Amino acid sequence: AQSVAQPEDQVNVAEGNPLTVKCTYSVSGNPYLFWYVQYPNRGLQFLLKYITGDNLVKGSYGFEAEFNxxxxxxxLKKPSALVSDSALYFCAVRVRGSGTYKYIFGTGTRLKVLA
Amino acid sequence: EAGVAQSPRYKIIEKRQSVAFWCNPISGHATLYWYQQILGQGPKLLIQFQNNGVVDDSQLPKDRFSAERLKGVDSTLKIQPAKLEDSAVYLCASSFGSDRGRYNEQFFGPGTRLTVL
Structure with a gap:
């Protein structure tokens, strides 16, 4: 079965330190991969995507992700974390459905940046 | 550019009652998605429309959930009757739509938080 895994429920990091939020996937074929961020009482916001090409993808708010x-x-990575980065992060993969494409989301990782 | 609009933002009902959620996607977006996000979990696709046709409703509990997108623009998701386990945030998203395999990112609305008592 095609799936996305986020092995950490929560990641704590001190402000100014680098952060990493992990995501692994299991899909057939070449994957289209995404990261979204969700702030309290808000919908998901797109951060970045990998379709093809360079394995290091740069996105919004200084985030980047490395496809391996x-x-x-x-x-998902960021060289220097900010307190305002504290949020819920979701990894997602686009897969071929019945006649179209659909997206499978991971369970989310809560990032807490400590001042 | 206006984003995806959803209403209401919050809804509290008792079990066995009915509820409806409304979504207005970004103008020009052909594909509309409804997701259910239970606390502590990632969004789960309930139904996906391409214009006014359903392309995937494999995870929609059809005995109680229904959705429509009659004119290919806004959409309504209904639950009738609601159960306690339906308590969740219902997210609507839209995208330009798949076109010969090209990716189109999804844009999400703020969601409707449903509490079933």
Whole structure:
């Protein structure tokens, strides 16, 4: 079955330190991968995507993600965390459905940046 | 550009009652999605429309949930009758739509938080 896994329910990091939020996937074919962020009482906001090309993808708010095909991973990173980055982060993969494409989301990782 | 609109933002009902949620996607977006997000979980696709046709409703509990997008623009999701386990945030999203395999990112609305007592 095609799936996305986020192995950490929560990640704590001190402000100014680098952060990593992990994501692994299991899909057939070439994956289209995404990261979304969700702030309290808000919908999901798109951060970045990997379709093809350079394995390091840069997105909004200084975030980037590295696609690793051999490890089937797409970890989200930021060189220097801000308190305002504290939120819920979701990894997602687009898969072929019946006649169209659909998106499978991970369970989410809560990022807490400590001042 | 206006985003995806949803209403109401919050709804509290008792079990066995009915409820309806409304979504207005971004103008020009052909594809509309309804997701259910239970606390502590990722969004789960309930139904996906391409214009006014359903392309995926495999995870929609059809005995109690229904959705329509009659004119290919806004959409309504209904639950009748509601159960306690339906308590969740219902997210609507839209995208330009798949076109010969090209990716189109989804834009999400703020969601409707449903509490079933």
């Amino acid at each position: 095909k051999s490890q089937t991973s797409f970890h």
